[in-house]
Amino acid sequence: MARAVLTHHQGPPGSAPLLQWVDVDALWLHQPWRVDPAMRALVAANLRAVLGGAAAAGVEIALVTWTFHTPELRRVVVDAAPPDCVVRWVxxxxxxxxWRARFEADGDRTGVDAFYERRYRVAQAEAEHADAVVDTSHSQVRAVAHRVHALMTELL
Structure with missing residues (x-):
């Protein structure tokens, strides 16, 4: 989805705000895999560095993607953002x-288990706190990307 938003955002230089995509899941790529205070601190520090560097380079919109299945995860992004940055949640x-069909179609996964079931339910519940919600159930990727892009510029 983020790649589609980036493609939608293309245009002549200077015609649109500079946009960078930051995938927080990529900041979790470490081995051996573990989730502990040290790794949480590492991800938060990396995110602060990336967002700070982007702001210093003139990036006007940072599209931060992650599965926000708890309020604490959104807080990680808010706390990592530069002080004068406006954070909006779509x-x-x-x-x-x-969701189940999409999840099961992902060849890297073995199926929906209790862990992912819980994440889905909490993420759905958290949507009520978002600045905007986009239902992707009956939409093609391009249409959702167009809507997300429009919301990014509207919410600024």
């Missing part, structure tokens, strides 16, 4: 049957 949601 939550993508899907009906459960659509």
């Amino acid at each position: 939550q993508l949601v899907a009906a459960e049957e659509v």
